[in-house]
Amino acid sequence: MMARVPLGVLLLLLAPPLGAQGKGPSLDFLDERVPIPESALYDSAEYGAGGAAAFAQARNAYDHGHYPQATLSFAQLSNDHPHKSAVWVYLARAFFHGGDFPSARQALQRAGQLMPELEEPLWQPLGRGLEEEVKRLAFQLQAQADYYPKRQGDWLPLLRLYRFLGDSTQALAVVEGAARRRAELLSQAQAAAGAQRQALLGAAAQWEGLLGQLWAEGGGAPADSGQGVNPDSVKEAETLRLLKLRVEYYLAKPKEYQQLFEGYLRLARRAEAGAVVEALEQEVQRLGLLEAVAPTPGAAAKFAEQAAALRTLGQGLRTRLEAVPPP
Numbered sequence: 001m002m003a004r005v006p007l008g009v010l011l012l013l014l015a016p017p018l019g020a021q022g023k024g025p026s027l028d029f030l031d032e033r034v035p036i037p038e039s040a041l042y043d044s045a046e047y048g049a050g051g052a053a054a055f056a057q058a059r060n061a062y063d064h065g066h067y068p069q070a071t072l073s074f075a076q077l078s079n080d081h082p083h084k085s086a087v088w089v090y091l092a093r094a095f096f097h098g099g100d101f102p103s104a105r106q107a108l109q110r111a112g113q114l115m116p117e118l119e120e121p122l123w124q125p126l127g128r129g130l131e132e133e134v135k136r137l138a139f140q141l142q143a144q145a146d147y148y149p150k151r152q153g154d155w156l157p158l159l160r161l162y163r164f165l166g167d168s169t170q171a172l173a174v175v176e177g178a179a180r181r182r183a184e185l186l187s188q189a190q191a192a193a194g195a196q197r198q199a200l201l202g203a204a205a206q207w208e209g210l211l212g213q214l215w216a217e218g219g220g221a222p223a224d225s226g227q228g229v230n231p232d233s234v235k236e237a238e239t240l241r242l243l244k245l246r247v248e249y250y251l252a253k254p255k256e257y258q259q260l261f262e263g264y265l266r267l268a269r270r271a272e273a274g275a276v277v278e279a280l281e282q283e284v285q286r287l288g289l290l291e292a293v294a295p296t297p298g299a300a301a302k303f304a305e306q307a308a309a310l311r312t313l314g315q316g317l318r319t320r321l322e323a324v325p326p327p
Contacts, residue, residue, distance in 0.1 A: 029129035182207035
């Protein structure tokens, strides 16, 4: 049976990322000129000269780009002086520069729990500023991936950026792009011979390894190697795999459900064709739930229209499936 993303998980994917503070003003996350107010709970006497010296040492590591060292130092300071605002700001920034964006977000969230009076004036705006910085990084990396599509090094970091931002559509597009590149190389290898064929197969194997990493981070499973099959079979397998992925993430259009169903029937994979029908019927139920909680009559009508079209399609596909004898 085709695995589906549970509705609760889907709603989490479509909702703002964990820790996002919704709309509102933001602070430049990396601008050191942004004033950092002290918490009402901050005790300057308790912080004292020792805290100031430890903070200066951590800042020195941060300013010289020694971010792992700075992260450890600021983390220790956050334990020793949990109500010193600047400690948490620079801990989040050190995590960011080290590429650990989820931990940067968590540092701001923890600071908000410890110093709730600064949640709206400081921690929430910094959280929005953090997401703006990550969006800028994603835009830049996407441009690099588009300009140098054969360079593998950008793909996994790009997937992680989109997952951090909760952009499941773009994250899926990264996986689809890598799968297409792998399929192209396999197709070219089947049409080549000798050393050129081996080189293409080697390149395809590298993309297969990358695709396995992308699938693992996205909750899927690596694809089969595909060696020893003809190019048309490789292309069809990749097409079905990508269609299945779109169905599982509730991104498929009606024609894509039908294409996936037709593909499985063509390959005499009746059980998987049946799973497509079941997935389509689940989608009708999901749309019914969305219709029930829609914020406006217009939105409810849109969901009802989509559900009706899919219901009709599902009935037709189930009728066809029942006409196919079991193996």
